[in-house]
Amino acid sequence: MLHTSQSLESVIEHLSSLPTIGRKTAQRIALYLLKQPREEVVAMARALVDMKDKTAYCTICQNITEQDPCAICQSPKRERNVICVVGEPSDVLAVEKTNDYHGLYHVLGGVIHPLDGVGPDDLKIKELLARIGNGDQEVILALNPNVEGEMTTLYLAKLLKPLGVKVTRIARGVPLGSALEFVDEATISRALEGRVEA
């Protein structure tokens, strides 16, 4: 035991397990929380469990939601014949922030990543195919512009084109090697605008 309190130590261990947080930061956060009023800490603890209990994946687009189908899938304002395919829920947020896209989404829950052992079967591709109808549809592939995203884009394009759907991909105006969630809105807008036949 490094600290004089086992429960403090336990919080530090839990926090260290989170992405981007090392032991030093975890310690700093834990000591900060110790100084906060009890209600504050209880509220945070409750929010964590609440999030876990209330959220689920939308059965249509696979995004995180509290109602099923999610607000976007249910919205009458959305163009129902355009589906933007992204890797993670945070990518939906990144595209939404442009205010330039008014279609629907499909969240794959990752991208094809052989080194991490993620294959097509681990992604929500079946669910995407189920959404392809007979009408005039467009699928915009908006995956991260890195090797794995590229691989996934090519895989999906090959899979979708024979179904008679228009398949596009966001323009490679987005800087290569970056992650969608960190790209500024203007760049994402431009990429949506300049999408080309896949």
Place this chain on the structure above:
Amino acid sequence: MLHTSQSLESVIEHLSSLPTIGRKTAQRIALYLLKQPREEVVAMARALVDMKDKTAYCTICQNITEQDPCAICQSPKRERNVICVVGEPSDVLAVEKTNDYHGLYHVLGGVIHPLDGVGPDDLKIKELLARIGNGDQEVILALNPNVEGEMTTLYLAKLLKPLGVKVTRIARGVPLGSALEFVDEATISRALEGRVEA
């Protein structure tokens, strides 16, 4: 609401309020937690509240503890006539890690910081004075080597010396493993000043 889930948004807000965590990192952590098993998240939430409920400040040294007096204050192995004064509980840990100190501690709970409105009355100085007895005692001042720590060191030295206690402060000099050319002038000045027989 930026996300399609209010409870997710709530967790992001809570996390963003923590030190060192901005909104992007909060979002990343929240989405990470969403992917974790429920028990994992519940365990973390419980650890937070547990820490808050179980810990208190040691009535002697003011360090965080689950038993009062704390393990260090109770330990028969500790030299009882040496008290190391530090600013925060994390500083106790930093000194403990050296394995070179076997005395007791006193945690001030901060340092004098006029700009932040922290004066001597906001620190556990009364509690420190109460620990000064008649015997052969040494108080080691181990506060951060910055303006506020310096101010607090001088204040405490002035307060303690008339009580007939030996007052020392940790040496200021070049840190081990550093290169002279990268050490700032003030530190080198202090190291020259405090030179000892080789």
